[in-house]
Amino acid sequence: MLQNNSLLKGKIDQLWNKFWSGGISNPLTAIEQITYLLFMKRLDDLDLKRISDAEFTGEEYTSKFDGEFTLPGTDQKVDKQELRWSHFKRMSAEEMLAHVQMKVFPFLKMFNGDESPFTHHMKNAVFIIPKPALLVEAMSTIEEIFEEIEKDANEGGQAFQDIQGDVYEMLLSEIASAGKNGQFRTPRHIIKLIAELVEPQIGQRITDPACGTGGFLLGAYQYMVTQLDKNKKDLQPDEDGFIRNSVSGLLTKEVSEMLNESLYGYDIDVTMVRLALMNLMMHGVETPHIDYKDTLSKGFKENNNFNIIMANPPFTGSIDKGDINESLQLSTTKTELLFVENIYNLLKMGGTAGVIVPQGVLFGSGKAFVEARKILVEKCELKAVINLPSGVFKPYAGVSTAILIFTKGGETENVWFYDMEGDGYSLDDRRIKLEGYGDLQDIVAQYKKRDSRIVSDRKDKFFFVPKKEVVAEKYDLSMSRYKVDVFEEVVYEKPAVILTKLKEMESEINTELSELEEMLG
Structure with missing residues (x-):
């Protein structure tokens, strides 16, 4: 596992330091440029592997690097073979920088054809690595990272694609240093937990209306791919106790296309959209549907369209009143409340959502807060409220949060509460992996075998509360409202x-x- 590979972590730090000292100090700009290089490398590697596989099996495969590429705005044509990483990495530094800027990057931007979302959102992307030396050093470090991934895959048995995904996730974690617009990355183990609770299925329409770098969509994809292999005996749980992979022997072309058509993401930051597209494409989702859209605004019309929603929408900030979608009835401009209603609206009848909200949503006494919770209890089956420890989002934020699991159109009879005390990592800024899984696997086990007919003890970590009691408390969903404190008698x-x-x-x-x-x- 990447957690234990200090060499790989060191190489990633090295890559950051090179960009920092090379004059690109903004983490978002640096990750975008690093992503372009990773993407170039991965395209070449995957294409060469597919050529080799096709030769071995006798199947037909048309290389992405066959033929010529016409440079945009000119009549000049270039042999696509010259656009391979394995080709231009042998050039001199000055020649290489010019070649990547003028030929490889324009090819990358149009990689999926003129009409694809990828090409559309890459239109204004720029390659801004300024110095030949930085490009050479960055490429050299990326080569070393890929060699280490290969070694780790051969020795540890984890799929190359998954380790490469771990590396990319580690790079993405650097973005959150600014926590801009209230956005911060959701830890992967929390994404895995939510996927396990909402159980996305191949063929369903799945979305994240504030997708950031695509972590939840990737989590849904990996959950579905893993289900293809669920009857295999040799699948081993990861460091969080979940069984996950991005590759499967049963991932046929037809299944891949169904998975591609399952995943939809939206974000209001075009850089995030690009990163999400490349994140999913590097994990095997060939044509992800990620779009630059404000899902709270008037221009967004996707109501009653999704079976599954997994999201961690922005907690802070507000939207201009005049731009709020007419379908949103809550009288507020607070995005955390509008997203609760919006997610309800986006779900098909019978669709399920797993959403992270700040604790304030659970107990706020303002009219809009009460109305938002009323939607969850009266118009849905509110299945679970899972309290998360306040350190889960450190070092980016110390905010207290909860996971809500609800199904649109169901009947709430009893609400199941769980108080997560630990998530398998230290709850300080360092977030070091601890022994065991914390409460992650217990939450999954207890949620799946919960039975609201059984009387539960409110002194426990988890218990049911009848709907009528929640209604009487103005739909208050804070666990502390209902939990019975245990006082130890001291003599x-x-x-x-x-x-x-x-x-x-x-x-x-x-x-x-x-x-x-x-x-x-």
């Missing part, structure tokens, strides 16, 4: 006994002091 000795003991101690101290004086005297 103290009688004052006379304590006084006697103090006198005995005083006598002993005086005796020892006298002995000490004699020794010194």
Whole structure:
């Protein structure tokens, strides 16, 4: 696992340092440029592997690097073979920088054809690595990273694609240093937990209306791919206790196309859209549907269109009142409340959502807060409220959050609460992996075998609360409202006994002091 590969982590740090010292200090700009290089390398590697596989099996395969590429705005044609990483990495530094800027990058931008979302969102992308030396050093480090991934895959048995995904996730984690627009990456183990609870299936329409770098969509994809192999005996759980992979022997062309048609993501930051597209493409999703859209605005019309929603929408900020989608009825401009209603609207009847919200949504007393919770309890089956420890989003934020699991159109009879005390990582800024899985696997096990007919003990970590009680509390969904605190009875000795003991101690101290004086005297 990447967690234990200090060499790989060191190489990734090295890559960051090279960009920093090379004059690209903005993490978002750096990750975008690094992503372009990773993408170029991965395209070449995957294409060469597919050529080799096709030769071995006798199947037909048309290389992405066959034929010529016409440079945009010119009549000049270039042999696509010259656009391979394995070709231009042998050039001199100055020649290479010009070649990548003027030929390879334009080819990359149009890689999926003129009409694809990828090409559309790459239109204004720029390659801004300024110095030949930085390009050479960055490419050299990426080569070393890929060699280490190959070695790790051969020795550890984890799929190359998954380790490469781990590396990319590690790079993406650097983005969150700014926590801009209230966005911060959702830890992968929390994404895996939510996927396990909402159980996305191949053929369903799945979305994240504020997708960032595509972590939830990738989590849904990996969950579905893993289901293809679920009957295999040799699948091993990862460091969080989940079984996940991005590749499967049963991932046929037809299944791949169905998976491609399952995943939809939207974000209001075009850089995030590009990163999400490349993140999913590097994991095997060939044509992901990621679009630059504000899902709260008037221009977004996808209501009643999705079976599964997994999301961690922005917690802070507000939207201009005049731009709010007419279908949103809550009288508020707070994005965390509008997203709750919006996710409800986007779900098909019978569709399920797993959404992370700040704790304030659970107990806020304002009219819009109460109305948002009323939607969850009265118009859905609110299945679970899972409290997360406040350190889950460190070092980016210390905000207290909860996971809501709800199904549109279902009937809420009892709400299941769970108080997660640990997630398998230290809850400080370092977030070091601890032994075991924390409460992750217990949450999955208890959620899947929960039975609201069974009377539960409110002193426990998890319990049910009847709907009528939640309604009576103005739809308050904070666990502390219903949990019974356990006070441990402490029996103290009688004052006379304590006084006697103090006198005995005083006598002993005086005796020892006298002995000490004699020794010194």
